[in-house]
Amino acid sequence: MITTCLRLASMVFLLTAATLANAETLLIHAGELLSVPGERPKSRQTIVVEGERIVDVVDGYAEPSAYGNDARVIDLSDRFVLPGLMDMHVHLQGELGPRNEKERLKMSSQLMQMRSAHFAMKTLLAGFTTVRDVGSSGEEMYALRDAINKAWIDGPRIIAAGGVGITGGHADISGVKPELMELWTDDSICDGPYDCRRATRNAIKYGADLIKITSTGGVLTDRATGTGQQMEMDELREVVQAAARMGRKVASHAHEEDGIIAALEAGVASIEHGTYTGPRAIKLFKETGAYLVPTLLAGKTVGAMAVEADFMSDAVKEKAIRVGRDMAGNFAKAHAAGVNVAYGTDSGVSPHGTNAEEALLMVEAGMTEMEVLVAATINAADLIDMSDSIGTIEDGKFADIIAVDRSPLDDIAELLEVGFVMKGGKVYKD
Numbered sequence: 023m024i025t026t027c028l029r030l031a032s033m034v035f036l037l038t039a040a041t042l043a044n045a046e047t048l049l050i051h052a053g054e055l056l057s058v059p060g061e062r063p064k065s066r067q068t069i070v071v072e073g074e075r076i077v078d079v080v081d082g083y084a085e086p087s088a089y090g091n092d093a094r095v096i097d098l099s100d101r102f103v104l105p106g107l108m109d110m111h112v113h114l115q116g117e118l119g120p121r122n123e124k125e126r127l128k129m130s131s132q133l134m135q136m137r138s139a140h141f142a143m144k145t146l147l148a149g150f151t152t153v154r155d156v157g158s159s160g161e162e163m164y165a166l167r168d169a170i171n172k173a174w175i176d177g178p179r180i181i182a183a184g185g186v187g188i189t190g191g192h193a194d195i196s197g198v199k200p201e202l203m204e205l206w207t208d209d210s211i212c213d214g215p216y217d218c219r220r221a222t223r224n225a226i227k228y229g230a231d232l233i234k235i236t237s238t239g240g241v242l243t244d245r246a247t248g249t250g251q252q253m254e255m256d257e258l259r260e261v262v263q264a265a266a267r268m269g270r271k272v273a274s275h276a277h278e279e280d281g282i283i284a285a286l287e288a289g290v291a292s293i294e295h296g297t298y299t300g301p302r303a304i305k306l307f308k309e310t311g312a313y314l315v316p317t318l319l320a321g322k323t324v325g326a327m328a329v330e331a332d333f334m335s336d337a338v339k340e341k342a343i344r345v346g347r348d349m350a351g352n353f354a355k356a357h358a359a360g361v362n363v364a365y366g367t368d369s370g371v372s373p374h375g376t377n378a379e380e381a382l383l384m385v386e387a388g389m390t391e392m393e394v395l396v397a398a399t400i401n402a403a404d405l406i407d408m409s410d411s412i413g414t415i416e417d418g419k420f421a422d423i424i425a426v427d428r429s430p431l432d433d434i435a436e437l438l439e440v441g442f443v444m445k446g447g448k449v450y451k452d
């Protein structure tokens with residue numbers, strides 16, 4: 023017994039020593055630094071990083087000698103440095119395309135999991151250091167999230183949703199023969215408030231960081247069931263309440279305004295897509311403070327695929343063309359009216375790693391470059407309740423830092439070419 027304790031004690035000592043030895047001080051010399059999006063960038067700054075955290079930001083280029091023998095300089099004096107970007111709407115488990123049906127039949131869940139890790143890495147290397155995955159089969163995404171957090175594999179921080187959806191709704195299986203539908207119907211599918219209460223609790227039990235619901239129909243559901251409200255008010259309220267009791271927020275996919283309004287009235291924290299946000303929904307957004315996660319890139323992608331590709335059914339095509347056409351215009355009005363916006367792409371509909379293309383579409387829809395950066399950092403961090411640890415480059419936060427050649431405040435397209443990526447003090451790209 024005593025020997026075991028001693029052994030444990032010495033292991034703890036060795037681990038502590040190893041951790042300390044690894045916590046070298048890094049001095050990032052930033053030519054231009056946007057430490058807090060929304061405020062003016064500053065020239066010639068030094069970010070001091072110890073281990074996985076930022077410990078200081080100082081004026082001028084600090085000399086390593088002032089920080090002990092181990093300090094090392096990362097020279098970004100010719101770059102524009104900003105906080106790591108965050109995408110609040112990704113699907114790391116797949117990528118829309120003509121091979122999806124074959125993959126569904128032929129790809130093992132193990133291989134799919136390896137591919138998710140590959141997509142996660144593409145996302146990180148594009149400068150997105152945190153993502154919210156809102157629609158993969160739960161357990162695999164929780165495992166990927168946990169493996170990344172344990173530093174067993176590399177990838178962005180993942181906030182993973184557990185899905186709750188209704189029979190025949192957007193989250194349910196569609197487009198395959200009945201025998202396969204029966205086999206692939208997930209136990210997250212529920213009907214009526216009590217059943218949806220069970221499904222919500224069940225998702226949290228297995229590891230969901232938040233609950234994702236689909237209050238309206240969706241484009242990629244292979245049935246002509248529209249894009250209007252599908253979940254009933256009692257189901258929506260029940261999911262939000264059951265989630266809140268266990269400290270979880272709810273995100274709702276929604277296209278038509280009836281479903282946006284119903285979800286906001288039930289108390290969701292964010293509306294995903296929000297294609298037909300009109301004056302009544304805008305009023306509710308502003309009253310509740312909920313975020314709109316616009317996914318303009320998804321609208322553009324499915325709209326283009328419906329015309330150019332030939333793998334979509336007629337039911338899907340009709341919705342894709344309509345939503346693709348209407349999304350950006352309505353978003354422009356919602357933004358102009360002052361709705362809170364958090365950055366989100368629906369990557370997985372668009373190819374992983376192209377997440378920054380959303381920023382260009384947001385600017386086209388009338389946001390300033392600075393507003394886009396705020397949506398992709400400070401607002402996103404607020405939506406996932408992580409403002410204390412990410413979203414800005416400040417003392418005490420995780421060292422999630424990226425750099426581009428020139429200021430994205432002059433040209434947002436700079437975000438397409440992120441040249442330096444650090445997450446939690448580790449450099450992934452330079």
Ligand SMILES: [Zn+2]
Pocket residue numbers: 111113156157368
């Ligand atoms: Zn989505």
